[in-house]
Amino acid sequence: MKNVVVLDNGACTLKICRSGETVVRTVPNSIFRSKTERRKSFVSSRIDSCKDFSSLFYVLPFQKGYLLNWDVQRQIWDFIFGKDVLNLKFNETSVIVTEPHFNFASIQESMNEIFFEEYEFNSIIRINASTLASHQYSHDNPEENCCLVVDSGYSFTHIVPYYKNRKIVEAVCRIDVGGKLITNHLKEVISYRQLQVMDETYVMNQVKEDACYISMSFNEEMATCKKKGKENTVLRDYVLPDYTQIKRGYIKPVEESKKPNPKSKTQEQTIRLTVERFTVPEILFHPSDVGISQMGLAEGILHSISKCPEKYRPHLLRNILLIGGNCLFPNFKERLEHDVRELAPDEQEIFIILPPDPTTYACQGGMTWSNSDGIKKHWLSQRDYQEGGQVTCAKYFPDI
Amino acid sequence: MPPGIDSTTTGRRESSRIHDANSRRVLDVATRQRRLNKQLEALEKDNFQEDPLEHLDAPKKKRPKFGIPSDHEDDDTEQQTQPSKKKKRLRGDHFKQRFRKTFAAVLEEERVGLGNSELPNYFTASVPPSKFPARHFCSVCGFLSSYTCVSCGARYCSIKCLGTHQDTRCLKWTV
Numbered sequence: 001m002k003n004v005v006v007l008d009n010g011a012c013t014l015k016i017c018r019s020g021e022t023v024v025r026t027v028p029n030s031i032f033r034s035k036t037e038r039r040k041s042f043v044s045s046r047i048d049s050c051k052d053f054s055s056l057f058y059v060l061p062f063q064k065g066y067l068l069n070w071d072v073q074r075q076i077w078d079f080i081f082g083k084d085v086l087n088l089k090f091n092e093t094s095v096i097v098t099e100p101h102f103n104f105a106s107i108q109e110s111m112n113e114i115f116f117e118e119y120e121f122n123s124i125i126r127i128n129a130s131t132l133a134s135h136q137y138s139h140d141n142p143e144e145n146c147c148l149v150v151d152s153g154y155s156f157t158h159i160v161p162y163y164k165n166r167k168i169v170e171a172v173c174r175i176d177v178g179g180k181l182i183t184n185h186l187k188e189v190i191s192y193r194q195l196q197v198m199d200e201t202y203v204m205n206q207v208k209e210d211a212c213y214i215s216m217s218f219n220e221e222m223a224t225c226k227k228k229g230k231e232n233t234v235l236r237d238y239v240l241p242d243y244t245q246i247k248r249g250y251i252k253p254v255e256e257s258k259k260p261n262p263k264s265k266t267q268e269q270t271i272r273l274t275v276e277r278f279t280v281p282e283i284l285f286h287p288s289d290v291g292i293s294q295m296g297l298a299e300g301i302l303h304s305i306s307k308c309p310e311k312y313r314p315h316l317l318r319n320i321l322l323i324g325g326n327c328l329f330p331n332f333k334e335r336l337e338h339d340v341r342e343l344a345p346d347e348q349e350i351f352i353i354l355p356p357d358p359t360t361y362a363c364q365g366g367m368t369w370s371n372s373d374g375i376k377k378h379w380l381s382q383r384d385y386q387e388g389g390q391v392t393c394a395k396y397f398p399d400i
Numbered sequence: 401m402p403p404g405i406d407s408t409t410t411g412r413r414e415s416s417r418i419h420d421a422n423s424r425r426v427l428d429v430a431t432r433q434r435r436l437n438k439q440l441e442a443l444e445k446d447n448f449q450e451d452p453l454e455h456l457d458a459p460k461k462k463r464p465k466f467g468i469p470s471d472h473e474d475d476d477t478e479q480q481t482q483p484s485k486k487k488k489r490l491r492g493d494h495f496k497q498r499f500r501k502t503f504a505a506v507l508e509e510e511r512v513g514l515g516n517s518e519l520p521n522y523f524t525a526s527v528p529p530s531k532f533p534a535r536h537f538c539s540v541c542g543f544l545s546s547y548t549c550v551s552c553g554a555r556y557c558s559i560k561c562l563g564t565h566q567d568t569r570c571l572k573w574t575v
Contacts (some may be wrong), residue, residue, distance in 0.1 A: 035452045057453075058446045063503045070500070102522040104506050105513065159527075174525045184443045189542065191567075199449040275542040288534035290443070291436045294529040303527055368409060 003093045005086070008129050008364035010098075010164075010323070011062035012179065013081060014044070015363040018122045019370065024360035027080065031072055033057040042145035043079045052243040056202040059107040065100050065155030065178070067107055074114070080287030081119065090120050094379060096366045098129040101172055123381040124391045126397045129362040133323045136365030137353075139372075146315035150301065150336075151362075152284065152326035154179045157297065159304040161316050173300050177287050179325050183208050185290060186280045192379065194271050198314070206249055207238055207271070208324045213330040215259035216338065225274045234277055237270045258306040280331050285339060288380035317344055325354050425551060425571060432553045540564045 008015035010029060019023045027045040034042070035055040042050055050056075061073035081088045095115065099108070108126065115124050137147045147162045156290040157175040161168045187204045191197050197204055215221045225234050238251040245267070252270065283289055283295040297301055301320065305313050320340070322333060333354040340350055355361045369375050380396040388395075427435070484502050501509075507522070514521055538545035538557035546554040550560065556562045 033452050038452065041453070055449055057449065057451055059451075060446050066503065066506065068503060068506065089462065099557075100524055103519075104522075106501065106506065106509060158525075169520045172520065172525050173527045174522075175527050180446075182441045184445065187448075193541070194402060197446075201447065219544075226543065269553070279537065279542055286530075286535060288530055289537065290440070291534075292440060293529040295530045299530055299532070300527045319551075354525055 003094055004370040005088065005095045006132070006363050006370065007095055008099045008360075008363040008366070009067070009114070010129075010131070010153060011060065011065055012211060013359070014076070015360050016080065016086070017360075017363045017367050018086065019367070023087075023358075024363045026360060027085075029060040029061060029076055031075060033059070041254060044076050045085070046079070052092050053202045053241070054243055055199045058201060060150070062155065065153075067099075067111070070110060070114070071303055074118075075077070077119075084271045091122055091359055091382075094123045094125075094370075095121050096125045096127060096132070096370060097147040098127055098132065098362065098366075100155075101128055101130075101174070102158065108393070108397070109390050111210075112385070114365075120382065123379040125375070125378050125380065126379075126393075127366075128160070128167070129160060130160045131162070131165065131167060132362040132365035132369060134160075134165050134167075134365070136361060136371075137319070137321050138165055138262060139368050140367075141319070144315070144319050146312050147319045148316040149300065149321050149323060150297070150327075152178065152322070152324040154325065157284065157300075157324070157326070159273065159297075159300050161304060161311055161312070166353050168312075171304045173304040173318050174299065175248075175284075175287060175294055175300050177283050179205075182212075182281055182326070186212070186276060188278055189280065190271055195269070197271075201226055201250060203240060203249060207240075207273075210249065211236055211238055211251055211273050211330070212280055212281045214285075214332050214335045216335055217280065218278070221278060222247055222275065231393065235274045235276065237272055240269045240271065242269065247381075259327060272358060281326075282327075284326060285335065286303065296339075297336060298343055301336075301340055302343050313321060314348050318349050318351045320350070322352065323358045323361045325359050427552050427571070435552070539569070 002018040006015075006017045012029060013026050014029045015024050015026050028047060030044065032042040032047045032050065033056070034040070034050050034052055035048065035057075036052045041059075059072055061069045061076065063069070067073060080086060097111070097115070099111070112124075126346075127280075132152045133149050133151070134147050135282050137143065137149075145164050147158045148164065149158075151160065154335055155178045157177055159175070161171045180354075181207045183201065186208050187201070190204070190207075221234060224232060225374055226232075227264045236254070239246060239250055239252055241247060241249045256347040279289070283292075285298065286293045287296060289290065294300075295369070305316050308316060319339070320336075322336070326332070333352050336352060337352050340352070344350060378396070380393060384392055384396075414462060469563060485511075510522060514523075536545050536555045537543065538561050539554040540561035543557050545557040547556050547562070548554070549556060549570060554565060554569065556565050
């Protein structure tokens with residue numbers, strides 16, 4: 001058996017899994033620069049050694065979800081593949097690497113070139129992350145032929161229907177709302193209303209992950225936020241980290257946040273979150289809230305399904321699979337179920353699956369798939385590449 | 401009425417309130433759209449602050465040269481070291497130049513490459529606008545809003561928020 005590495009190359013994090021290992025590693029796909037440690041860049045997981053995450057500067061290889069800054073990506077890959085992390089023997093290793101939907105031809109060519117000519121991998125498969133997720137899903141549920149993958153990541157959200165693990169290309173839909181936009185919107189709103197935090201991407205991303213949630217009854221919670229005192233069950237005070245005493249921000253326990261603390265810890269800096277907690281991630285369901293003229297998630301799902309052949313539609317609605325980091329918002333699945341139920345025909349059954357770890361599900365799928373027989377014909381070997389060049393690659397990976 | 405016309409009527413007695421209303425600049429639809437686009441672009445930014453390492457390298461490269469002999473000496477040594485530096489960086493540079501493209505350039509390439517082809521692509525994959533009307537939120541406090549600022553089209557929910565809006569954001573540069 002060959003050594004296989006699955007590399008889910010996301011715009012924010014890399015998910016890596018190698019054959020024989022059961023855990024998926026998640027590392028940042030970014031180079032960081034800190035304000036306090038000048039003359040030093042932190043490549044990917046080296047950021048763990050940084051003590052001060054305030055005003056962290058991000059250098060990302062991706063722009064709008066597509067790999068464009070190759071020199072940055074190369075540094076990160078060099079680090080990950082090298083002796084610090086994986087210590088790969090390239091000529092004995094096969095790699096399954098993910099790319100976004102409708103990846104551009106020039107990017108695909110650069111990718112082939114780098115993997116075959118610079119790193120000299122034994123063989124590669126270039127594939128969409130959602131396809132790997134679909135493979136995992138059909139492996140776990142062999143009786144189901146259809147699957148609708150909702151991949152809500154850092155740069156955007158894709159809705160991709162599959163029939164027998166082949167994507168129905170005409171029906172692939174993209175909503176230009178991702179985790180980055182949500183964090184940036186939260187930053188913007190807090191900066192205008194309370195405290196200038198435009199530079200604090202890292203900190204505000206933690207605030208988003210800790211405090212934001214998807215509302216189940218939007219208008220009612222809006223009304224709750226107008227109430228004062230104990231009746232306002234949404235309000236939370238969030239203590240920001242200062243990286244001397246407080247290493248990580250946290251939500252103040254509810255009892256403490258109502259009354260000013262008698263043991264005045266004056267250095268402690270807090271922001272007060274009310275409507276922001278649920279109106280900010282609400283953009284996923286209503287992009288028009290910030291002026292993006294696109295459908296929300298539930299509407300987008302039905303739009304995508306309406307483009308599929310009619311006989312698949314009931315099956316797709318019954319097998320909606322959620323992957324990507326945004327699915328980790330509390331209530332995400334419940335709300336989506338509620339919204340899709342409202343829009344879908346009454347007689348049709350709806351079932352949504354949220355895997356325990358939606359961010360690494362695709363990577364695990366790649367590992368599962370690499371152990372099956374079906375994968376064999378998809379591997380493109382170094383020798384075939386040397387003979388056929390870019391043309392062969394285009395033939396091998398016709399957007400599988 | 402465009403604000404310029406007012407000047408001919410300044411001598412006449414008139415309500416100062418009407419005068420104020422007339423002289424207030426009102427943005428047209430195109431400008432409002434431009435402002436919105438700018439806001440949406442800002443939401444896609446990776447960083448708002450400057451690169452903390454940027455200034456450290458900059459002075460070395462752009463050090464002004466004066467006609468002092470010691471400077472020329474420096475020049476010479478620089479020239480001597482340059483070729484070796486170049487060789488070292490060759491691979492990186494090759495990557496930067498060959499593959500470096502902005503997103504706009506890649507999109508343009510794709511548009512040209514597609515021609516009149518009807519195949520599904522990046523542009524057709526974008527979901528269409530929603531069938532449902534957009535909700536409006538107060539740009540100041542975030543609650544549902546019922547009113548629109550006459551000048552710039554931002555939403556507000558109460559007189560208090562309108563005041564804040566006019567003091568801070570209205571017709572000003574916002575991100």
